Amino acid sequence: MRTMKMLMAALAAAWIAASATAWAVDPVDRATVVASAETTTLPPGLTTVQRTQLDAIATMLRAGDTRGAMDRWAAFSAGYFTAATKANSVSLERWLIRQGVIEQYPAVAVAADRVRFHNEQRREVAAEVRALREARSANPTPHPVAHAVLTATFTKGAPAVASRVTRTLTVAQMDAAIDQLDKQQQALGDVGQTAQIDLQNLLERHTQLVQIVSNIAKRLHDTASGIISNIR
Numbered sequence: 223m224r225t226m227k228m229l230m231a232a233l234a235a236a237w238i239a240a241s242a243t244a245w246a247v248d249p250v251d252r253a254t255v256v257a258s259a260e261t262t263t264l265p266p267g268l269t270t271v272q273r274t275q276l277d278a279i280a281t282m283l284r285a286g287d288t289r290g291a292m293d294r295w296a297a298f299s300a301g302y303f304t305a306a307t308k309a310n311s312v313s314l315e316r317w318l319i320r321q322g323v324i325e326q327y328p329a330v331a332v333a334a335d336r337v338r339f340h341n342e343q344r345r346e347v348a349a350e351v352r353a354l355r356e357a358r359s360a361n362p363t364p365h366p367v368a369h370a371v372l373t374a375t376f377t378k379g380a381p382a383v384a385s386r387v388t389r390t391l392t393v394a395q396m397d398a399a400i401d402q403l404d405k406q407q408q409a410l411g412d413v414g415q416t417a418q419i420d421l422q423n424l425l426e427r428h429t430q431l432v433q434i435v436s437n438i439a440k441r442l443h444d445t446a447s448g449i450i451s452n453i454r
Contacts, residue, residue, distance in 0.1 A: 251436045252425055258324055259334030261316035262379065272302060276318065283322025283438065292441055299449045308450045315442040319435055327431050333421040335378050340414035342382035346370045347407045354400050364392045
């Protein structure tokens with residue numbers, strides 16, 4: 223009897239583990255959601271007509287007309303992509319996913335944008351630390367250095383940087399700034415990690431959204447890649 227109970231317990235534990243794995247959100251799909259949430263603007267150089275075409279595709283995706291949206295995307299891609307513009311394919315695809323799919327799920331849209339916000343702030347601080355260290359090594363005398371003033375409070379769509387200023391710093395001031403920014407970067411990493419966990423937990427409850435994003439991302443990418451591959 224004891225052996226049977228142990229066997230049943232082992233089988234139950236295995237089933238729970240397998241179920242958790244089966245329902246867990248794929249990291250690649252989660253990354254696609256976050257990357258799409260980060261794509262808040264379209265690439266530069268688009269004409270008014272091209273922007274209108276992309277808006278129409280996003281509208282069709284929101285309406286659930288995936289086939290129509292893909293037909294429009296294929297037509298847009300055929301007329302837009304050239305050797306000079308093919309590098310814009312990923313950002314266009316992500317913008318369409320954000321506008322056409324993710325924005326229909328307000329809680330997920332906010333959570334994903336929060337991750338975007340903290341990721342951008344952390345990258346800004348890291349870049350500033352690198353620039354300060356390079357400046358300190360190259361020029362030990364007081365001289366101007368760029369500084370990003372981070373947005374204090376997150377709201378959906380808020381820029382990570384509120385303003386940019388130039389400061390003239392001595393070596394000692396540079397050392398103090400580097401120390402302060404290192405601590406800020408660590409704090410932002412902690413906050414960003416919490417935002418990532420919150421998004422992950424939310425996506426676990428919105429598996430349909432993740433599946434839709436995965437499917438549409440693949441179809442957008444395959445369509446654009448097929449056209450780009452024929453560019454000479």
